[in-house]
Amino acid sequence: NAGVTQTPKFQVLKTGQSMTLQCAQDMNHNSMYWYRQDPGMGLRLIYYSASEGTTDKGEVPNGYNVSRLNKREFSLRLESAAPSQTSVYFCASSEEGWGGPSSYNEQFFGPGTRLTVL
C-alpha cells in the first residue's frame, strides 16, 4: 500500500516548456487535489477532483490544467511554464469529497514534486 505517489520528484524546465506531473493513489479514494507550496508559505489549492470525471478550480488555477484519468490518477499539466510556477507541488487524496461544511475530509499527501522553471 504505497498511499499517494508522485512523479517526478524533481524537474527543471525552461520558460515556455510544457510538462505533466503525475499522481496516483491506491486507497480507492474518491477525491484528489493538487496544491503548490512556495518557499516559506502555506499550501494553495490549484485544482481538485471531487470524483472520477469531475474537476474544479481552486485558489490559483491559472496556467494549469488537470485530468482525472480514472479513479486512481490525477495529473497536472503546465502548458507553458513560467518562472512564477517554480514551487513544490503536492498531490493529495481523500475518501470523501468536500460535500459541505460538515464533511469529514482527511487528506493524504504525496511526497511532492520540486519544480524549477528557469
Place this chain on the structure above:
Amino acid sequence: LAKTTQPISMDSYEGQEVNITCSHNNIATNDYITWYQQFPSQGPRFIIQGYKTKVTNEVASLFIPADRKSSTLSLPRVSLSDTAVYYCLVGDRGTSGTYKYIFGTGTRLKVLA
C-alpha cells in the same frame, strides 16, 4: 471569507507542553476544525479534527470553546521530532460557492534540546 490566524512561529523545549492557538472568527456553523503537521520536504499529515469541546488522540488534544471562534492544539511533552509547521484549517465557500479548505501559512514550531 473564512480565514484562520495563527502565530507565525513558536519555540519550546523538549518535555514541555505546547499550545498553539488558532482564531477563526468566521467559521461556518457546521464546519469542523482540522490541524495538519508538515515536516520539511514532506507533505502535510493529518493530526486531529474536532467540532466542539475537546478531542484527544494519541498525538494531540484539540480544545474548542463554545463560541468556536478559536481552537487550541495541545502537544504534550514535545520532543525534537515535533519540530514542524502546524496548520489550522477551516472550510471556505468563497465567491464561487465551492467549498474548500484554506491552509494559510501555519505556525512554525521549533523544539530545542
